[in-house]
Amino acid sequence: MSQFFHVHPDNPQGRLIAQAADIIKSGGVIVYPTDSGYAIGCGIGEKKAMERITKIRKVGKDHNFTLVCKDLSEIANFARVDNQAFRTIRSLTPGPYTFIFKGTKEVPKRLLNEKRKTIGIRVPDNRIALALLEELNEPIMSSSLLLPGDEFAESDPELIRERLEKQVDLVIHGGFLGESPTSVIDFSDGEAVILRRGEGDVSQFE
Numbered sequence: 001m002s003q004f005f006h007v008h009p010d011n012p013q014g015r016l017i018a019q020a021a022d023i024i025k026s027g028g029v030i031v032y033p034t035d036s037g038y039a040i041g042c043g044i045g046e047k048k049a050m051e052r053i054t055k056i057r058k059v060g061k062d063h064n065f066t067l068v069c070k071d072l073s074e075i076a077n078f079a080r081v082d083n084q085a086f087r088t089i090r091s092l093t094p095g096p097y098t099f100i101f102k103g104t105k106e107v108p109k110r111l112l113n114e115k116r117k118t119i120g121i122r123v124p125d126n127r128i129a130l131a132l133l134e135e136l137n138e139p140i141m142s143s144s145l146l147l148p149g150d151e152f153a154e155s156d157p158e159l160i161r162e163r164l165e166k167q168v169d170l171v172i173h174g175g176f177l178g179e180s181p182t183s184v185i186d187f188s189d190g191e192a193v194i195l196r197r198g199e200g201d202v203s204q205f206e
Helices: 013-026 047-057 072-078 083-092 129-134 157-164
Strands: 003-006 029-036 035-043 066-068 098-102 119-122 139-145 170-174 184-188 193-196
Touching: 003 013, 013 029, 013 035, 029 129, 029 157, 035 047, 047 139, 047 157, 072 083, 072 119, 083 098, 119 193, 129 139, 157 170
Parallel strands: 003 170, 029 170, 066 119, 098 184
Antiparallel strands: 029 035, 035 139, 066 139, 098 119, 184 193
16 A cells, blocks of 8 residues: 655655655655656655556556756766767756756666667656755656557646556645657767657757
8 A cells, every 4th residue: 555645846855755765765666746747756766656656557678767856966977978968958948848868877777778778867846855965865767657559648646546556656746737748859879859748848959
């Protein structure tokens, strides 16, 4: 049975954020709010937790997982970003964008796209997510909470609790969020390519 935390979206309670971070550090799987709906995530070094997420999402090895980071200073550790791409993503973060890059050796191989050796990177504009990332002091391995058979990501934390309370360790209630996912921009081959049009404005990449 999962835990269920009501966390204030503007002033996250430090005690609950610390407890949520402890759940991640101990190998747990959590559902948490971002600026583009709810995400499901775990610690980047937790292989069993990642396997649980792939079963919940029913995704294969070609799925692009995302490292959700607290700020851009973390990105260089995990992604190969040239100066031009860095300037571009700096102007768009924090925000509802996922950027695809070739991964560095710091990224566990199981997190990389098997064929392209890429990883998604993003910095969310959500106070709960950022407080959690600050407490963890490392990225959260994440995926949008798009459950099998659903066309949109789940936006109601009460319904998320009903559907997943036996499959995850924690659901953070951070309000009722939108259903639109992030926009995904692929920089892995140099030029920016729009892979998905979502919440963020992608007009500069067209």
